[in-house]
Amino acid sequence: NAGVMQNPRHLVxxxxxxxxLRCSPMKGHSHVYWYRQLPEEGLKFMVYLQKxxxxxxxxxxxxxxxxxxxxxGPSILRIQQVVRGDSAAYFCASSPNTGTGLNEQYFGPxxxxxxx
Amino acid sequence: xxxxxxxxxxxxVQEGDNSIxxxxxxxxxxxxxxxxxxxxxxxxxxxxxxxxxxxxxxGQRVTVxxxxxxxxxxxxxxxxxxxxxxxxxxxxxxRQGGKLIFGQGTELSVKP
Numbered sequence: 001n002a003g004v005m006q007n008p009r010h011l012v013x014x015x016x017x018x019x020x021l022r023c024s025p026m027k028g029h030s031h032v033y034w035y036r037q038l039p040e041e042g043l044k045f046m047v048y049l050q051k052x053x054x055x056x057x058x059x060x061x062x063x064x065x066x067x068x069x070x071x072x073g074p075s076i077l078r079i080q081q082v083v084r085g086d087s088a089a090y091f092c093a094s095s096p097n098t099g100t101g102l103n104e105q106y107f108g109p110x111x112x113x114x115x116x
Numbered sequence: 117x118x119x120x121x122x123x124x125x126x127x128x129v130q131e132g133d134n135s136i137x138x139x140x141x142x143x144x145x146x147x148x149x150x151x152x153x154x155x156x157x158x159x160x161x162x163x164x165x166x167x168x169x170x171x172x173x174x175g176q177r178v179t180v181x182x183x184x185x186x187x188x189x190x191x192x193x194x195x196x197x198x199x200x201x202x203x204x205x206x207x208x209x210x211r212q213g214g215k216l217i218f219g220q221g222t223e224l225s226v227k228p
Contacts, residue, residue: 004159033215042205042218043160056213091159095214104150105209105216107159 002027004094004108005074012114019079019086021111025094032075033105034067037089049075082115089113128225135193137222139206144187146210151180151191154221155202163191165209193224201226 005024013019025032030050035043048056049069060067064082069075079086089112093105129135141149147168152160164175166182166189173180179192193200203223207216 006159031214035216035218042220043216045215045217048213048215056215059215093160093216104162104165105214106162107152109159 004092004106006090006092006108006111008111009109010112010114012116013082014116015083016081019082019113019115021077021079021090021092021113023075023077023092023094023108025075025092026096026106029094029096029106031095032069033093033095034075034077035091035093037091037110039088043091046077079113082113084115087113087115125220126223126225128227129196131196131198131226131228133196135191135196135200135224135226137191137193137204137206137224139189139191139219141187141189141206141208143208143210144184146187146208148209149180149182149189150207150209150216151178152205152207152218153200153202154205160205163204196224196226198226198228200224 004026007022011019032049034046036046037043045059047060047067051069052071064080066078089110091107091110093107095105150165151163153163154160164178164180166173166180171182177194182189203221205218205221207218209216
């Protein structure tokens with residue numbers, strides 16, 4: 001059973017360009033979470049999605065950032081008009097919908113975004 | 117505001133010794149915690165979790181202790197090995213919808 005897949009692993013963008021980060025959850029998982037990790041810091045929650053629905057986007061910056069999890073295909077985190085402060089590692093995690101109330105999340109390897 | 121924090125940013129131990137990594141939380145309503153291990157350049161890896169109806173939970177070479185009275189939890193690693201060198205995060209998984217609130221992390225270094 002393949003784990004959470006993220007691509008690209010490394011992404012370099014110039015200021016003002018768009019960044020698209022992709023996440024394929026583990027097989028059978030219908031819940032996707034995105035987190036951002038700045039250097040020397042812990043992970044910060046950004047957004048929680050289920051198929052075709054954004055459930056919680058309380059951690060997303062109000063502008064330039066968007067996320068989707070379509071019925072078919074991977075979840076996408078999109079950052080428009082990137083700035084240097086967007087440079088970070090972006091991690092995706094997936095969780096099964098077990099209904100138990102527990103929330104064991106499995107993380108992907110991350111995408112390291114560098115804005116030049 | 118609510119927070120999850122770790123007591124020490126770095127911890128250095130001798131190979132074979134036991135390691136103890138501590139974490140404090142502020143929300144008395146929190147009832148589910150997870151420990152993650154993150155190696156350099158990789159994503160966090162699930163180690164062990166614990167719910168508030170338990171004080172202790174054991175895995176392979178790891179034990180998590182939860183003290184709800186003082187809002188503190190710890191991760192104990194027995195017979196620490198070089199492969200245990202990583203940053204360890206505690207996370208609060210109690211929030212509606214399941215988003216995780218991470219602490220800053222403790223970097224564990226194992227000396228051979």
